[in-house]
Amino acid sequence: MDFQGCFPIWNKLTPAQQELVLNSLATRKVSKGNIVHNGNMECTGLLAVKYGQLRVYILSEEGREITICRLFDMDLCVLSAACIIQSLQFEIMIEAEKDTEVWIIPPMVYKKLMEESAPVANYTNELMATHFSDVMWLMEQIMWKSMDKRVAAFLLEECAIEGTNTLKLTHETIANHLGTHREVVTRMLRYFQSDGLVALSRGTVEITDSKKLEAMQ
């Protein structure tokens, strides 16, 4: 798979624009657990995931986290290029959840494309709207859903991503995804365990009754 295949409007670029992209395109390998983009220090550019898994999250001054969205194979991200969209006034972090390789279009190259090409500008709009919709979904979860439902939904999502019912996850990691404290997650998981929904062991959460967990959401 090459970059062209993951950039849906590749054919709407002029030959000169295609050449510009290919000549400036960088690839970067990031090992699991490492930071790909650090909000307040960088303007990385447009990211495209060749393979792997990334987590986009925000960080509070006190070091608390909440996951905004995840990026999988072939996903693109424009939030890592905030310097080229003046009104994008917030900072995000991106870390690799698995060993990942990304393509990067440098910010100034992408900016030039957006300025020249209505299709690129409109596609960027769609990308931003996708991130925005993820955040609005999350906001609705936070505002109107109780934490037990959010933990249940998160565990089921993880099972779908990993293709297994035995998740290698600490309570701290779950708390950082959901923007809560470890103690809250621990209490919830123990409650789930007493209800027969999960079985807990060190660093592992095994889903033992996914139907009941689904019904909770």
Next chain:
Amino acid sequence: MDFQGCFPIWNKLTPAQQELVLNSLATRKVSKGNIVHNGNMECTGLLAVKYGQLRVYILSEEGREITICRLFDMDLCVLSAACIIQSLQFEIMIEAEKDTEVWIIPPMVYKKLMEESAPVANYTNELMATHFSDVMWLMEQIMWKSMDKRVAAFLLEECAIEGTNTLKLTHETIANHLGTHREVVTRMLRYFQSDGLVALSRGTVEITDSKKLEAMQ
């Protein structure tokens, strides 16, 4: 003031595009308290506020509300045109907080402009990024700030908007802005009152010590 003055990229439109906008531009007067845009039923188009004050909010299935942002004179809003940006997958409500007049560019006209013109598409990007940044700010408030600080910040914001320290506001209205329950607001305001920060009477919150309220934020 005319529409041209409130659309920053007016001079980047071709004469034909300018004519198209002027021929399709609608104006609408909305009285205080009425709905301008109803998420799940309409695609209103691009909104520009001629004068007045609008509140953009989301609504839960149970009827709970939270304010996303406010629009004042000369502000533009693209969230009311979700039908022309495919990936904008959430629904918002807009109501008039004061008697308001808006200009509306119909969605299909604005879509045509975005497709033809990179400046329009990029400007739309900036508009969306502004709304997105408002929501991220709000998310950080919800996640990391306690409700007393959010109520304090809201009261100070209202004083700045209204130009007075005596606010005509019910506890229910404050709760709907902040996405919480009336009882929570009532408890908080009584606590503020006992601390000498506000004086409460029916339908009114008077700020009696704004310095102390500012220090709370």
